[in-house]
Amino acid sequence: MSPHLSSKWPRLPKVVSRRAMRGFLMLLTVLLTLFIFTGCSLLPWNKDSANHPKISHKLNEQEDVINRNSLGTEKLDKLDAFIERGSGVQRVVQHTIEGDPIFRVLEYKGGRLQYTVDTTEDAFGTPEVRTVSCAELERVETNTLLTYTLTGCDGEQAERQLLSIEYDVVKQDRFEFVLKYGVDRKNEINTGEQKLVKDLRNGSVAEVNDYTLPDKDRQSIYRELVLSSDLEEKQLSTECNRKPYISYELTVQINGAERHYVWSECDTSTDGLSMTGVAQFIIDTVEANEAYKQLPEAEGGYE
Incomplete structure (x- = not known):
């Protein structure tokens, strides 16, 4: 190294260099630990496409539960029968305010419910397919509201609302x-x-x-x-x-x-x-x- 460069960038003492390196390694370890133990738990959805069921984007008017917001919900009895049966597959199609379909698929696997959401047809949302495992689907009805909620789900969000139908005149x-x-x-x-x-x-x-x-x-x-x-x-x-x-x-x-x-x-x-x-x-x-x-x-x- 030339004298000019040496005088502009003085070499740090070895003690200082070792302390800086130890500090950097400790900080890196902490960051990695935080990512592993907290960051992953904030991502309960499985985004591995290999684990998602194949979802057709064609409506099945006879089998799909179709929610059209203020225009009502079709084939709601199919969802009630699915809960009562405790087996098989049921699809729920939720239309957005703009009319775009969001596909939700429920499937019983190994005593739990695999819940997949496909938003790739929603022009105003984030296009993705996500899957999470939940314990059960609960139906709660009041005088003015009917809700279907998935409970015991993986990740920090243990409850996920599947469908909410309001009928408050x-x-x-x-x-x-x-x-x-x-x-x-x-x-x-x-x-x-x-x-x-x-x-x-x-x-x-x-x-x-x-x-x-x-x-x-x-x-x-x-x-x-x-x-x-x-x-x-x-x-x-x-x-x-x-x-x-x-x-x-x-x-x-x-x-x-x-x-x-x-x-x-x-x-x-x-x-x-x-x-x-x-x-x-x-x-x-x-x-x-x-x-x-x-x-x-x-x-x-x-x-």
Whole structure:
């Protein structure tokens, strides 16, 4: 080394050099320890693609549980059956506000649940596939909320929410419905116009023109509509080979949206049976009220 360089960069004493090296090695050891014992625990998701199940991005309308936010959840009974069965595979497709699908796959393996989330179709999120192992899937229902939560999961986040469905009618700016039913749809429940019409089956009807649906009944009917996914588009039929036959017409208004359905009792499709079940739930709920009980009995019949 030249005298010029030597005078500008003086050599450190050996004692100082050894102390600096020991300090550097100790710091490096601490950092590595922190990464191993804390950093890894903050990454509970398994991002090794070899351990992820193959996920199709094609919707299966018959088998997938499909949540469309305010438009309801389809095939929720599939998820309940999966929990009850405790085996097999179930997929849940959650649509974002923008309409992009997020695929969630649940599979029982070795007494635990393998939970995989695929966000590669979410244009506004981070595209990735992640997997974690959990102990079980819990279903908790209140008067206004239904949640499905994975518990006993690996990593620091022991609980992970799979699905949350809110049906609190108080939080809606508007919820009204008109249900017409029976032979020639002469019976009517109209919450918007506060009207009840009962077919007496003798050529006349009885009416209540100041009918108010009790709050608890309004809540239970709204819940039934949401959980039965009967706010979606339906494939329904009005055809019937019986005479006389019962038909239905249901109009639902929620905030600024409106749904309208017409079908007959002969529609035994999945959508038809679902809609008939909801219509009967509404009818039973209203007919249990004192306002309806005060209407005259139907005495006539149909040929």
